[in-house]
Amino acid sequence: MNWLDKLQQIDRRVIYTLLLVVLLIPMFRPLGIPLEVNMTTQKVYDLVQALDPARDVALFVMDYSPGGSPDVHPQALIVAEHLAQRGVRTIMVSFVDAGPMFAEQVLDHVSKKYDIVYGTDFVNLGYLAGMETAIKNFAEAPHTAFERDFRNNPVASMPIMAGITHITDIAFIIDFQTGDPGYNAFLKQVQGPYGVTYAAGIVTVSVPNAMPFVQSGQISGLLQGLRGAAEYEVLVGSPGAGAAKMDAQSLGHLLIIGFIIVGNVAYFLNKKKAV
Amino acid sequence: MNISMDPWVWLMGLGMLAIFSFVYKENAIYRLFEHIYVGAAAGYTIVVNYGNIVDRGIMPLFKQGKYNLVVPLIIGLLLYARFFKNIAWLSRWAIAFLLGIGVGVSTFGEVNSVIIAQVRASMMTLIVRNGAGVFQLGRSVNNWIMVLGTLSVLLYFFFSVEQKGLVKHGSALGRAIMMITFGVSFGNVVMGRISLLLGSLETIFGQWLGLL
Numbered sequence: 001m002n003w004l005d006k007l008q009q010i011d012r013r014v015i016y017t018l019l020l021v022v023l024l025i026p027m028f029r030p031l032g033i034p035l036e037v038n039m040t041t042q043k044v045y046d047l048v049q050a051l052d053p054a055r056d057v058a059l060f061v062m063d064y065s066p067g068g069s070p071d072v073h074p075q076a077l078i079v080a081e082h083l084a085q086r087g088v089r090t091i092m093v094s095f096v097d098a099g100p101m102f103a104e105q106v107l108d109h110v111s112k113k114y115d116i117v118y119g120t121d122f123v124n125l126g127y128l129a130g131m132e133t134a135i136k137n138f139a140e141a142p143h144t145a146f147e148r149d150f151r152n153n154p155v156a157s158m159p160i161m162a163g164i165t166h167i168t169d170i171a172f173i174i175d176f177q178t179g180d181p182g183y184n185a186f187l188k189q190v191q192g193p194y195g196v197t198y199a200a201g202i203v204t205v206s207v208p209n210a211m212p213f214v215q216s217g218q219i220s221g222l223l224q225g226l227r228g229a230a231e232y233e234v235l236v237g238s239p240g241a242g243a244a245k246m247d248a249q250s251l252g253h254l255l256i257i258g259f260i261i262v263g264n265v266a267y268f269l270n271k272k273k274a275v
Numbered sequence: 276m277n278i279s280m281d282p283w284v285w286l287m288g289l290g291m292l293a294i295f296s297f298v299y300k301e302n303a304i305y306r307l308f309e310h311i312y313v314g315a316a317a318g319y320t321i322v323v324n325y326g327n328i329v330d331r332g333i334m335p336l337f338k339q340g341k342y343n344l345v346v347p348l349i350i351g352l353l354l355y356a357r358f359f360k361n362i363a364w365l366s367r368w369a370i371a372f373l374l375g376i377g378v379g380v381s382t383f384g385e386v387n388s389v390i391i392a393q394v395r396a397s398m399m400t401l402i403v404r405n406g407a408g409v410f411q412l413g414r415s416v417n418n419w420i421m422v423l424g425t426l427s428v429l430l431y432f433f434f435s436v437e438q439k440g441l442v443k444h445g446s447a448l449g450r451a452i453m454m455i456t457f458g459v460s461f462g463n464v465v466m467g468r469i470s471l472l473l474g475s476l477e478t479i480f481g482q483w484l485g486l487l
Contacts, residue, residue: 097320
């Protein structure tokens with residue numbers, strides 16, 4: 001086996017080890033690689049900035065599972081922080097069973113930084129089973145979809161729910177998701193029929209599929225995976241879980257680009273040699 | 276260094292290492308944790324769904340007198356009729372009901388939000404000018420790419436005419452655009468997987484071992 005063959009058959013354990021080293025170095029010693037803010041992230045930020053704390057209520061949808069949480073959870077943390085910073089009343093709801101658990105983590109994070117009153121500024125309604133049908137059900141009557149919230153408080157008497165009888169009473173929806181139900185269900189059941197402003201925070205893998213809906217204006221703003229979280233942290237001026245990992249992410253990409261180039265060069269040189 | 280004293284964090288960290296050990300080769304510890312994961316996930320799903328039925332079906336029916344809930348509960352029970360040979364046919368009623376609801380709920384949204392809205396979004400101005408009437412080169416080029424891309428990909432999947440001449444060239448452009456799209460998707464998959472790996476590394480080195 002010549003060296004060109006060897007380059008095309010690098011043991012996977014070598015690749016994993018190199019990737020691990022490359023990812024760990026900037027985690028221990030950040031390099032400070034500059035980060036440019038994507039237009040879709042800027043739009044989410046602008047939408048939150050445009051909300052009127054005296055009048056508007058935001059719906060914060062927690063539809064992600066533990067498997068995809070490293071990509072989406074940092075987004076939820078920083079957007080919740082921004083909403084709390086602006087004093088916008090925020091209703092958290094989940095159509096995925098793990099959602100309320102993450103909502104509690106987000107509430108815990110936000111309440112350490114801002115003086116929020118549960119039931120007045122923020123509420124975690126909990127999980128509503130039924131996927132797309134549940135979204136439709138909630139959209140038509142948010143005030144009756146839950147009798148008690150995730151902490152077992154009666155929902156009807158909460159100040160935050162005053163005047164919320166239909167999804168059109170919500171000024172802005174931000175939906176953090178890892179799969180089904182996701183933006184498709186919300187576009188079909190909420191944004192399309194009622195025209196409520198809808199933004200999403202999604203896993204990086206789903207970005208190409210979501211872009212046509214961003215281009216059409218159906219999704220008003222999009223946070224793209226961990227990068228989206230890091231960009232939002234830059235905009236809010238509160239570097240956190242997202243920004244800390246972007247150096248590692250960038251180096252990881254460079255390594256993979258390197259492997260792709262080496263593999264292809266070796267392939268073509270080998271082919272040329274054989275001819 | 277500030278190692279966590281929380282036993283659940285230790286379990287999480289050890290579980291991650293056990294699953295990562297598969298990268299080297301398959302082994303007994305990986306298998307053990309794989310089985311624990313599958314069992315825990317199944318148990319969790321059962322508990323959540325049982326809680327849903329009790330909280331949203333049984334309790335409101337018997338404690339609050341919401342008798343209309345009898346209908347969905349009976350329809351739900353009918354799903355289990357398939358386990359009894361003589362009444363197995365009854366489960367089809369429940370399936371038909373679920374299918375009907377699913378189709379009914381999603382049809383309007385699918386047509387309105389996915390098909391019509393997307394078709395409308397692809398009908399774009401090819402010569403873009405701003406409010407003052409000044410030609411916008413960048414936005415115009417973007418629109419041309421999107422319109423030509425959409426048409427050429429549709430042409431690639433148009434099998435009613437022979438692929439020759441203009442159709443062949445259009446189809447080749449469609450294939451090239453799809454290749455670029457697949458490349459973008461692959462890039463996003465790599466980026467997404469690295470994000471997930473970083474999340475795991477942060478848990479191991481930060482939350483568990485307290486090194487970050």
